[in-house]
Amino acid sequence: xxxxxxxxxxxxxxxxxxxxxxxxxxxxxxxxxxxxxxxxxxxxxxxxxxxxxxxxxxxxxxxxxxxxxxxxxxxxxxxxxxxxxxxxxxxxxxxxxxxxxxxxxxxxxxxxxxxxxxxxxxxxxxxxxxxxxxxxxxxxxxxxxxxxxxxxxxxxxxxxxxxxxxxxxxxxxxxxxxxxxxxxxxxxxxxxxxxxxxxxxxxxxxxxxxxxxxxxxxxxxxxxxxxxxxxxxxxxxxxxxxxxxxxxxxxxxxxxxxxxxxxxxxxxxxxxxxxxxxxxxxxxxxxxxxxxxxxxxxxxxxxxxxxxxxxxxxxxxxxxxxxxxxxxxxxxxxxxxxx
Amino acid sequence: xxxxxxxxxxxxxxxxxxxxxxxxxxxxxxxxxxxxxxxxxxxxxxxxxxxxxxxxxxxxxxxxxxxxxxxxxxxxxxxxxxxxxxxxxxxxxxxxxxxxxxxxxxxxxxxxxxxxxxxxxxxxxxxxxxxxxxxxxxxxxxxxxxxxxxxxxxxxxxxxxxxxxxxxxxxxxxxxxxxxxxxxxxxxxxxxxxxxxxxxxxxxxxxxxxxxxxxxxxxxxxxxxxxxxxxxxxxxxxxxxxxxxxxxxxxxxxxxxxxxxxxxxxxxxxxxxxxxxxxxxxxxxxxxxxxxxxxxxxxxxxxxxxxxxxxxxxxxxxxxxxxxxxxxxxxxxxxxxxx
DNA sequence: TATAATCTTGCACACGTGTGCAACAGCCAT
DNA sequence: ATGGCTGTTGCACACGTGTGCAAGATTATA
Numbered sequence: 001x002x003x004x005x006x007x008x009x010x011x012x013x014x015x016x017x018x019x020x021x022x023x024x025x026x027x028x029x030x031x032x033x034x035x036x037x038x039x040x041x042x043x044x045x046x047x048x049x050x051x052x053x054x055x056x057x058x059x060x061x062x063x064x065x066x067x068x069x070x071x072x073x074x075x076x077x078x079x080x081x082x083x084x085x086x087x088x089x090x091x092x093x094x095x096x097x098x099x100x101x102x103x104x105x106x107x108x109x110x111x112x113x114x115x116x117x118x119x120x121x122x123x124x125x126x127x128x129x130x131x132x133x134x135x136x137x138x139x140x141x142x143x144x145x146x147x148x149x150x151x152x153x154x155x156x157x158x159x160x161x162x163x164x165x166x167x168x169x170x171x172x173x174x175x176x177x178x179x180x181x182x183x184x185x186x187x188x189x190x191x192x193x194x195x196x197x198x199x200x201x202x203x204x205x206x207x208x209x210x211x212x213x214x215x216x217x218x219x220x221x222x223x224x225x226x227x228x229x230x231x232x233x234x235x236x237x238x239x240x241x242x243x244x245x246x247x248x249x250x251x252x253x254x255x256x257x258x259x260x261x262x263x264x265x266x267x268x269x270x271x272x273x274x275x276x277x278x279x280x281x282x283x284x285x286x287x288x289x290x291x292x293x294x295x296x297x298x299x300x301x302x303x304x305x306x307x308x309x310x311x312x313x314x315x316x317x318x319x320x321x322x323x324x325x326x327x328x329x330x331x332x333x334x335x336x337x338x339x
Numbered sequence: 340x341x342x343x344x345x346x347x348x349x350x351x352x353x354x355x356x357x358x359x360x361x362x363x364x365x366x367x368x369x370x371x372x373x374x375x376x377x378x379x380x381x382x383x384x385x386x387x388x389x390x391x392x393x394x395x396x397x398x399x400x401x402x403x404x405x406x407x408x409x410x411x412x413x414x415x416x417x418x419x420x421x422x423x424x425x426x427x428x429x430x431x432x433x434x435x436x437x438x439x440x441x442x443x444x445x446x447x448x449x450x451x452x453x454x455x456x457x458x459x460x461x462x463x464x465x466x467x468x469x470x471x472x473x474x475x476x477x478x479x480x481x482x483x484x485x486x487x488x489x490x491x492x493x494x495x496x497x498x499x500x501x502x503x504x505x506x507x508x509x510x511x512x513x514x515x516x517x518x519x520x521x522x523x524x525x526x527x528x529x530x531x532x533x534x535x536x537x538x539x540x541x542x543x544x545x546x547x548x549x550x551x552x553x554x555x556x557x558x559x560x561x562x563x564x565x566x567x568x569x570x571x572x573x574x575x576x577x578x579x580x581x582x583x584x585x586x587x588x589x590x591x592x593x594x595x596x597x598x599x600x601x602x603x604x605x606x607x608x609x610x611x612x613x614x615x616x617x618x619x620x621x622x623x624x625x626x627x628x629x630x631x632x633x634x635x636x637x638x639x640x641x642x643x644x645x646x647x648x649x650x651x652x653x654x655x656x657x658x659x660x661x662x663x664x665x666x667x668x669x670x671x672x673x674x675x676x677x678x
Numbered sequence: 679t680a681t682a683a684t685c686t687t688g689c690a691c692a693c694g695t696g697t698g699c700a701a702c703a704g705c706c707a708t
Numbered sequence: 709a710t711g712g713c714t715g716t717t718g719c720a721c722a723c724g725t726g727t728g729c730a731a732g733a734t735t736a737t738a
Binding site: 002003046048049050051052053055056061063070071072073074077078080081084085088093094095096097098111112114115116117135138139140225254255257258261280281283284285286 | 341342385387388389390391392394395400402409410411412413416417419420423424427432433434435436437450451453454455456474477478479564593594596597600619620622623624625
């Protein structure tokens with residue numbers, strides 16, 4: 001019924017548990033044949049080492065914590081896959097927590113992860129990132145922010161992100177290059193650096209092209225389908241309609257596309273649409289969505305790589321690279337291409 | 340730098356660690372004021388209980404393991420969200436592992452979870468489910484299969500799933516009702532009960548309607564976009580073209596839709612298409628996809644509920660319900676609707 | 679042969695937490 | 709004054725694992 005421990009093995013073999021422990025860890029201190037004998041015994045008894053006990057004495061759990069707003073978001077899912085993949089390759093496992101963009105729950109999640117003694121924490125799209133880093137810095141657990149940079153320059157602030165400002169400029173610049181002069185923006189959730197940076201990139205591109213930034217052209221969104229849907233209504237209600245729109249992300253853009261089709265708005269003829277993320281579905285909606293691609297898998301991989309580096313030299317040299325910024329890439333498809 | 344333990348608190352308060360332990364667990368055995376004093380002290384010292392140590396002595400980790408083929412699949416993501424949500428509500432956290440549909444990795448993942456002493460394991464879309472249940476049954480860890488039923492009737496076989504056979508009949512029956520007489524099927528990955536059941540439902544529906552099941556009309560797929568894309572090519576190569584196709588899942592169907600658009604095939608006029616799952620994107624492709632909806636979130640929730648029930652009465656009465664089967668629901672959209 | 683070097687093993691402790699049992703203080707009733 | 713009861717605390721152990729140190733066994737060297 002219960003689990004078999006090294007003491008059980010020791011009893012069965014008539015030796016001390018120390019020797020069993022060393023044998024299973026392939027220590028050179030134990031005789032070759034007894035080592036083989038113990039291993040066979042462990043195998044037949046169905047022994048499984050207790051990771052908790054090991055973590056207790058070794059001080060490392062070989063586990064990292066991942067906090068995500070919701071896993072039911074293709075972007076987050078792809079990022080987590082990148083994390084999981086490289087974590088597995090290095091013998092680490094992954095404990096997942098969702099915050100639902102609720103700061104309170106996010107803090108509870110991080111506290112839970114700390115209690116589980118994870119060796120490192122990766123937080124995606126956080127609104128309270130700086131707070132985590134401040135609180136956890138003392139315990140020695142590295143916290144890596146993914147796609148959210150801490151406002152003030154913290155001492156131990158690690159982050160991996162895409163250059164959202166540049167991405168926003170790319171998307172908007174593309175529309176300007178196509179001749180559009182009245183370009184709208186559907187914003188993301190408030191309070192996230194991702195949202196404000198993309199918005200800033202949008203505004204910067206407009207200003208550079210000597211186009212005025214009509215505040216009415218920036219309508220709120222929530223990063224989901226329905227946000228894009230209601231955003232379209234808001235845009236159609238404007239007395240001077242925009243001819244193009246840059247959406248916070250692909251989900252928003254796809255929701256907006258659906259609404260446009262139902263409203264009889266032709267894309268891209270009546271309205272050109274650009275998204276952000278390049279989630280796998282972006283290429284499969286119609287018209288296929290022009291977007292700024294984020295290297296989602298790579299983002300996760302880089303974050304995990306940084307975690308590994310930080311755990312390797314824990315406390316010693318606090319890693320030479322503390323802030324990885326990857327570029328986004330414009331991918332032009334039919335939602336802006338007048339064939 | 341390091342973490343503060345109850346012994347540190349005890350030393351600072353000048354009492355024994357036992358009292359601290361009891362105070363923090365709100366035991367009625369300790370004096371009210373000392374309890375308050377200790378709690379304040381723990382708070383200022385930034386105490387965080389060691390979940391591993393607690394798990395060691397208590398025998399429960401308040402953690403459940405989730406094995407998934409890949410998290411970058413909208414279906415799996417939605418299921419995991421359902422699991423996470425109800426797990427969080429009951430104070431459980433969730434450790435995630437991906438198998439990439441590799442049986443070897445899946446077994447390694449389950450072994451890892453066992454080592455982490457999770458209180459229960461949920462495995463989705465497994466090919467080796469029965470094997471897990473056999474191996475883990477002895478250790479007392481309940482293994483719940485999600486969308487894959489064990490072939491032979493195991494004693495402790497727990498599963499939550501959608502009635503795939505019925506779903507396959509629903510989808511195919513819908514097409515038959517529309518007048519189609521030559522209906523193809525794009526299969527899923529081999530070796531999964533999900534795939535074979537949906538195929539069986541398809542065949543049953545054809546047989547019931549006295550239509551012949553031409554084996555050539557069943558083409559292989561992989562549950563991904565590219566599988567649907569290549570499947571369309573295979574269908575177009577048939578000397579007698581089908582007028583409708585039932586796809587293993589929505590991803591396959593969406594890939595097929597994209598390919599059809601590029602090949603100049605009009606859907607649904609030239610080819611009616613039905614998917615399976617009703618992932619959020621199914622409503623946003625064009626034409627909007629007719630599909631058999633799975634209650635993905637609820638599937639995850641039910642599995643977690645079952646896990647909770649099994650852990651509540653561990654070993655005693657092995658839960659009255661061991662196999663939950665939910666119905667799928669046909670959702671008709673434009674990919675089969677000749678407007 | 680005596681001594682040193684090497685190989686192998688066990689004892690005892692540590693990690694952080696929970697809990698049965700005993701001990702002690704304070705109080706009340708007899 | 710004695711006995712019993714209640715409330716509060718500490719001692720000591722347990723959980724499963726790893727490891728420094730010492731001790732024993734074996735072999736090599738002088």
